[in-house]
């Protein structure tokens with residue numbers, strides 16, 4: 001038996017969905033370099049690629065997109081549930097609770113066939129942006145915006161947040177962000193989804209597990225922490241002093257380091273360009289400039305790759321998205337990958353059940369209650 005803390009270096013599944021070449025900093029979905037996809041594709045098309053294994057034809061994409069649009073409305077009971085939640089509930093907490101609550105409303109909830117799972121995945125992928133945007137409105141005392149029946153996935157999300165049709169350039173930037181976050185090998189939340197699926201529990205349970213796992217700051221929660229750090233520093237001139245303090249205190253810098261990448265994460269390099277372009281087009285350069293300076297200081301001190309969460313923070317912030325929604329945007333995208341992995345798990349399932357190395361005592365006496373102190 002091998003013992004690997006954090007399962008580092010352990011291969012726990014075979015997958016044909018995405019491949020990370022951590023040494024060269026490359027990422028592929030179904031064999032296609034993500035740079036190609038971020039340049040030419042849309043989130044909807046990338047999702048079809050992940051689920052069906054190849055790029056859809058024009059007709060297939062049209063029908064796939066129409067099905068997602070048709071599924072955008074969530075049951076009224078889910079909106080009623082949101083109205084009952086305490087306003088301090090985090091958007092990721094809202095998503096976790098809502099996906100779990102959606103399960104009994106789904107007509108195919110107990111059917112684990114591939115066909116039913118694709119239908120459920122369409123409904124979930126369509127529902128996640130509606131739920132996050134509805135929560136943002138409800139917690140601000142506003143009524144949710146009815147989803148658009150014409151806008152693309154990213155544009156519709158921005159529309160449902162503000163009630164106004166977004167600038168197409170902003171929508172395209174968010175669309176690219178969604179493409180870049182859609183799948184990433186056996187990351188922690190995907191593993192959680194596969195573990196849940198491996199017990200033959202249903203798709204909604206697997207996605208609920210995945211959302212719970214994504215929200216931690218060592219995983220998807222890092223993008224929110226990056227923005228909080230930028231705001232705490234507040235000024236380009238304060239970056240060096242802040243970083244000296246962080247290193248002296250042995251603090252981890254969010255948005256850096258990765259279990260698999262040794263070279264910079266290719267998604268981060270894309271997001272860096274998006275952050276820079278947004279800084280230029282809006283004239284709001286401070287977050288990009290601070291990020292850039294932080295990166296050069298961190299990488300001059302430690303050989304840490306910059307990861308996906310680092311520049312996504314300044315991109316989302318400059319797009320006007322509230323900080324505590326950042327991780328839920330990750331979930332809105334990653335649901336495409338999670339569901340694809342659930343199909344793979346069911347298709348060749350074996351219960352995922354590692355062992356633990358016991359480090360406690362053995363043969364201890366059972367002391368009667370009255371004799372314990």
Ligand SMILES: CC(C)(COP(=O)(O)OP(=O)(O)OC[C@H]1O[C@@H](n2cnc3c(N)ncnc32)[C@H](O)[C@@H]1OP(=O)(O)O)[C@@H](O)C(=O)NCCC(=O)NCCS
Nearest residue numbers: 217218219222251252253254255256257258259307308309
């Ligand atoms: C992503 C992450 C959890 C990977 O963890 P891991 O593979 O278990 O690596 P470790 O946490 O064991 O780190 C290995 C070494 O690099 C250092 N390190 C890793 N990430 C670091 C960071 N962001 N800042 C400073 N040092 C870091 C650790 O302190 C450790 O140093 P040591 O060997 O001297 O103790 C880790 O890099 C991290 O916490 N990053 C910040 C959170 C983040 O951005 N998460 C999003 C990931 S996409």
